[in-house]
Amino acid sequence: MYLTKVKHLPNAVELTIDGEKAGRIDPAEYYRLNLSEEEPLDEATVEKIRELARDFTAKSKALSSLASADFSKRGLERRLRQKGIDEQKARETVDYFAERGYVSDEMFARRIVTAYSVEKHFGRRRVAQELYKRGIAREAADAALEQYALPxxxxxxxxxxxxxxxxxxxxxxxxxxxxxxxxxxxxxxxxxxxxxxxxxxxxxxx
Known part of the structure; x- marks a missing residue:
C-alpha cells in the first residue's frame, strides 16, 4: 500500500491511500508519523492512520456540537452516536473533553437548575425532569438541585x-x-x- 496523496488543510491533513481517501488527521500526528507522498506503508502504519482519522473525526464532531450547545457527558455521547461515531470512540472522546474541562456534568447541571428554577421559576420536579432528559446522572442532578434550586x-x-x-x-x-x-x-x-x-x-x- 502507498500514500498516494497528502492534502494540507487549515486544521487537518487529508490522506489518500492507494487512491482512496483514508480520512483526515491532526497535522501534529501527520508530522509525528514522518509521512510523505508515494511512500510505501506497512499494515501497522495504515491501521494507525485509520485510527487517527477516526479519532480526529470524533473530536471534530464533538467540538462542533460543543460550539453550538451545552451538553452533559451522556448527552454529548448520545450526540456523537447520532453523528455516526461508534460507542467506544464516542465514550473515549467524551472522556477526552471531560478531562480537559470542556464537558462537566456538575457545571451543566448548575446551568440547567439556574435557568429553570431561578430564572423561569419552575418547580423542583420539573427541573429534575429537565436534568434527566439531558442525561445528567441522578447523583449530580440531586446535588445541583440541593445547592442551586430555589424552594x-x-x-x-x-x-x-x-x-x-x-x-x-x-x-x-x-x-x-x-x-x-x-x-x-x-x-x-x-x-x-x-x-x-x-x-x-x-x-x-x-
Whole structure:
C-alpha cells in the first residue's frame, strides 16, 4: 500500500491511500508519523492512520456540537452516536473533553437548575425532569438541585408576585393559576398553601 496523496488543510491533513481517501488527521500526528507522498506503508502504519482519522473525526464532531450547545457527558455521547461515531470512540472522546474541562456534568447541571428554577421559576420536579432528559446522572442532578434550586414555596410566591394583579377570589382565576403552576412542576399541596397565604394578603385580591 502507498500514500498516494497528502492534502494540507487549515486544521487537518487529508490522506489518500492507494487512491482512496483514508480520512483526515491532526497535522501534529501527520508530522509525528514522518509521512510523505508515494511512500510505501506497512499494515501497522495504515491501521494507525485509520485510527487517527477516526479519532480526529470524533473530536471534530464533538467540538462542533460543543460550539453550538451545552451538553452533559451522556448527552454529548448520545450526540456523537447520532453523528455516526461508534460507542467506544464516542465514550473515549467524551472522556477526552471531560478531562480537559470542556464537558462537566456538575457545571451543566448548575446551568440547567439556574435557568429553570431561578430564572423561569419552575418547580423542583420539573427541573429534575429537565436534568434527566439531558442525561445528567441522578447523583449530580440531586446535588445541583440541593445547592442551586430555589424552594418550591418561594418560587410559587414569586409567581404570584409577578401576577399580583390577578383576582384570586375569582374561581376561574384561581384555577388558571393552579393549572399554570402544575405545568411548572409544583405539587398541588404547595400550590394550595401559597394560595391560602395570598388570600390573607389584601393586596393580592382586587
Amino acid at each position: 418550591d414555596e418561594e418560587n410559587i410566591a414569586l409567581f404570584f408576585e409577578r401576577y399580583r394583579s390577578w383576582d384570586l377570589s375569582d374561581q376561574k382565576m384561581r384555577a388558571r393559576a393552579s393549572n399554570a403552576l402544575l405545568r411548572y412542576g409544583y405539587q398541588f399541596e404547595d400550590i394550595r398553601q401559597v394560595l391560602r397565604d395570598c388570600e390573607e394578603r389584601e393586596d393580592y385580591i382586587e
